[in-house]
Amino acid sequence: MSKSNLLSKRTKQLLSDPLNDNNPITVQVLGICSALAITVQLKPAIVMALSVMVVLSVANVIISLMRKVIPSRIRIIVQLVVVATLVIIVDQVLRAFVYDVSKELSVFVGLIITNCIIMGRLEAFGMANDPWDSFLDGLGNSFGYAWILIAVAFFRELLGSGTLFGYPVLESLGVYKLGYENNGMMILPPMALITVGVIIWIQRVKNIKLVESK
């Protein structure tokens, strides 16, 4: 692979499109379940984003390598098996050698397998493109997923618990003295949906071509 290829327009597009114009959460509305479930605090949101990044990029490469030999009638099953196997192996290795991280991941392991973004990318991209592009596509989409997750978690933890990464930010800023109280609604799932909604709203105000014509 030549160097110019590494920075070609297509490469850049693969990485940058999912951040905004083709964001998996705000535009394709995939992976919403995990965006609601684990954005109460920043730390688990980041752990989840990293795990999805690893699984999505590697699975996309594997599927891309196998794309010419996969029988089309069972392709979805094959994709699912690849994702599930990867996730379980990663989980087992973490549990043996980095026990604390694996405890942090606990419920996410199941959530990673069911994350629609992963299956969506494997089916839409990995099945039709070469491994390097698939890897970039996996990275790009997981960055797109990650920034939304982290943004939502930032507001939910800050307004709901008054902390960031467990550090009591609002207390040290003296916001409570001004009469603010932690908003219990923020830590419940409905507010995650509303926060995602607000992000979609702001995104479409800035990026007018995303607005569907009537």
Place this chain on the structure above:
Amino acid sequence: MDVNKNSYTFGFAAIMVIIVAALLSTAAIELKPFQDRNVELEKKQNILSSVGVAIDRDGAEEIYGTYIKSELVLNNKGEEVEGSAFDVDLGKEVKKEADAQLLPLFISEVDGKKRYIIPLRGKGLWGPIWGFISLEDDLNSVFGAVFDHKSETPGLGAEINRASFQDPFKGKTIFEGEEFTSIKVIKGGAQQGDMHAVDGISGGTITSDGVSDMLEERLGMYLPYFNTLKPAIEVDSLFNPLDSIVSVNDSIIN
């Protein structure tokens, strides 16, 4: 080659399944000893932390023997039975009938003080929750409690493994006079001064209730054993009050 032929599809699926099965079982078998070791060390670490000994997981092994003086296995009549308390799998025991369960009990000595550590196991919202609660040698006041969970929701039920949830248990009591009250986790917050209740977790009500149920059920199983110990303790602690009652009586008579 035609990848859409039936025979090819079957062949592909069969080979894929065999490869994946081999991969997964190899990974599971090879990694099992490391995983079991982590679980064992964590259990030791949790037992120690319930009696206020903070230590990282790797150090738990060494100092476990220094602090944990004896380990007993009991039945629900309060009698000692054969067995190793550390190896009792409470997850399996809680599924048995009450009179068939083996009840592990750890007795620690820290700074010359004897404390009883009772392992806990119950149900959360998504899966099992467990922990250890340590009682002072009056078998009433709580010295410390640790909880953990398999898969409670992060930020909500999962908060039971935080100090902010566990610390309020310190100093609470499980008896009101002679009556066993356990310790309740109260939604919306416990009333101030309530010696048998702590604050629940907002948004984690089912997990909080699970902790209440777990405490009541598990501690309740040890009551017969406590009763066998109680006379010895009461004689000690009643000795002084008796003197004062005698003197009150004397003054009434006079």
